[in-house]
Amino acid sequence: MIIQPRTRGFICLTAHPEGAAQHIKNQIEYVKSKGKIANGPKKVLVIGASTGFGIASRITAAFGSDAATIGVFFEKPATEGKLGTAGWYNSAAFEKEAHAAGLYAKSINGDAFSDDIKKQTIDLIKQDLGQVDLVVYSLASPRRTHPKTGEQFASVLKPIEQPFTDKTVDFHTGVVSDITILPVDNPADIDNTVAVMGGEDWKFWIEDLKAAGVLAEGVKTVAYSYIGPELTYPIYRNGTIGRAKDNLEGTVPALNDLLKDIHGVSYVSVNKALVTQSSSAIPVVPLYISLLYKVMKEKGIHEGTIEQMQRLFAERLYTGQEVPLDEKGRIRVDDLEMRADVQEEVAKLWKETSTENLSEISDIEGYRNDFFQLFGFNFDEIDYEKDTNELVPVPSIG
Numbered sequence: 426m427i428i429q430p431r432t433r434g435f436i437c438l439t440a441h442p443e444g445a446a447q448h449i450k451n452q453i454e455y456v457k458s459k460g461k462i463a464n465g466p467k468k469v470l471v472i473g474a475s476t477g478f479g480i481a482s483r484i485t486a487a488f489g490s491d492a493a494t495i496g497v498f499f500e501k502p503a504t505e506g507k508l509g510t511a512g513w514y515n516s517a518a519f520e521k522e523a524h525a526a527g528l529y530a531k532s533i534n535g536d537a538f539s540d541d542i543k544k545q546t547i548d549l550i551k552q553d554l555g556q557v558d559l560v561v562y563s564l565a566s567p568r569r570t571h572p573k574t575g576e577q578f579a580s581v582l583k584p585i586e587q588p589f590t591d592k593t594v595d596f597h598t599g600v601v602s603d604i605t606i607l608p609v610d611n612p613a614d615i616d617n618t619v620a621v622m623g624g625e626d627w628k629f630w631i632e633d634l635k636a637a638g639v640l641a642e643g644v645k646t647v648a649y650s651y652i653g654p655e656l657t658y659p660i661y662r663n664g665t666i667g668r669a670k671d672n673l674e675g676t677v678p679a680l681n682d683l684l685k686d687i688h689g690v691s692y693v694s695v696n697k698a699l700v701t702q703s704s705s706a707i708p709v710v711p712l713y714i715s716l717l718y719k720v721m722k723e724k725g726i727h728e729g730t731i732e733q734m735q736r737l738f739a740e741r742l743y744t745g746q747e748v749p750l751d752e753k754g755r756i757r758v759d760d761l762e763m764r765a766d767v768q769e770e771v772a773k774l775w776k777e778t779s780t781e782n783l784s785e786i787s788d789i790e791g792y793r794n795d796f797f798q799l800f801g802f803n804f805d806e807i808d809y810e811k812d813t814n815e816l817v818p819v820p821s822i823g
């Protein structure tokens with residue numbers, strides 16, 4: 426079928442399999458161009474492996490250090506006449522490239538929050554790899570069903586206590602307007618967001634993997650967090666999602682305790698703000714990202730998800746030396762984003778931004794391009810007028 430982008434709000438309803446494959450290829454080429462990561466991981470489980478930081482982590486492990494990878498994700502498969510989701514096509518393309526390179530790669534499609542998917546994953550590790558030496562936790566989800574109680578939690582993106590008014594952009598139209606986001610009126614919203622995006626599920630994964638004996642001596646596990654600038658604090662770090670990130674970061678000591686006897690270590694890596702399916706859903710943040718892109722590209726220090734993950738592996742996790750941490754024990758690859766000169770310029774531009782000057786002072790074009798590329802669109806190499814086969818099987822189990 427002929428596949429064109431079809432959007433509703435911040436969601437793209439269609440995805441292009443060949444474009445997604447191009448996206449994967451470009452990321453693989455980047456990782457290869459940086460050379461092999463000495464002392465890199467060899468057997469890797471990536472939870473949330475199909476898009477964003479997760480697929481970039483999987484590509485870095487596979488093509489940066491020849492790792493066997495198992496990817497867990499929740500995507501819609503393509504069926505006759507019906508498109509799959511972008512993450513499905515990404516994973517199909519990744520597996521094809523990995524297999525062509527002689528690398529082990531299998532995937533599990535299902536709810537990572539469930540006990541059943543954890544068990545299937547453990548069985549697959551036992552059957553094929555024995556143990557894993559790295560577990561990447563890169564889930565981003567709006568909801569979670571608790572595996573022990575069956576309770577359903579929905580996360581919300583709201584400030585706490587004070588209403589928050591600031592600029593936001595509709596990145597499709599380029600219209601900049603003021604938005605007021607009311608604070609949570611129900612304290613349960615905070616707990617629910619923590620239940621979805623906090624550290625409990627990461628802990629459940631590591632507990633189950635450890636109990637099954639599938640974590641190798643010296644195993645590492647890493648989950649991803651965000652801090653960002655003061656201007657987004659009310660909606661991000663000091664909002665409901667920030668509470669979840671506090672909780673995720675607060676899980677590290679418990680995991681380190683759990684892993685102590687096998688000399689394992691857990692980390693949270695604070696990553697840069699980037700266009701992903703998850704971040705495009707947060708108000709205010711897309712405008713910040715558009716300005717940030719402009720400033721960082723002008724300074725020649727812009728990075729995408731693959732550059733971030735390659736740097737995380739090569740210059741933080743696997744240097745053969747101690748992993749550098751901040752005063753709160755976190756890995757920082759948001760260091761370039763948070764540089765004082767970058768933040769000062771973004772803050773200055775932020776005050777000036779309007780619908781009229783948006784395309785001049787921000788990189789809204791780059792934002793849009795990245796957004797469409799998440800779904801396999803906007804690649805020069807692809808002829809989008811051409812018929813393409815929507816059916817690409819992923820040899821997943823589960």
Ligand code: NAD
Pocket residue numbers: 472473474475476477478479497498499500512535536537538563564565566649650651695696697698699700701702703704
């Ligand atoms: P994303 O939406 O691109 O990826 C989410 C992944 O989780 C996908 O692979 C999806 O299939 C999977 N997933 C969601 N629900 C699932 C479920 N129930 N079972 C199995 N898989 C499921 O998001 P992302 O932006 O790459 O986010 C990954 C992590 O990075 C999150 O913790 C996020 O907060 C963090 N982070 C993001 C940014 C950013 O700017 N995007 C910055 C710093 C940190």
Ligand code: NA
Pocket residue numbers: 473474475476477478479480563564565
């Ligand atoms: Na991800």
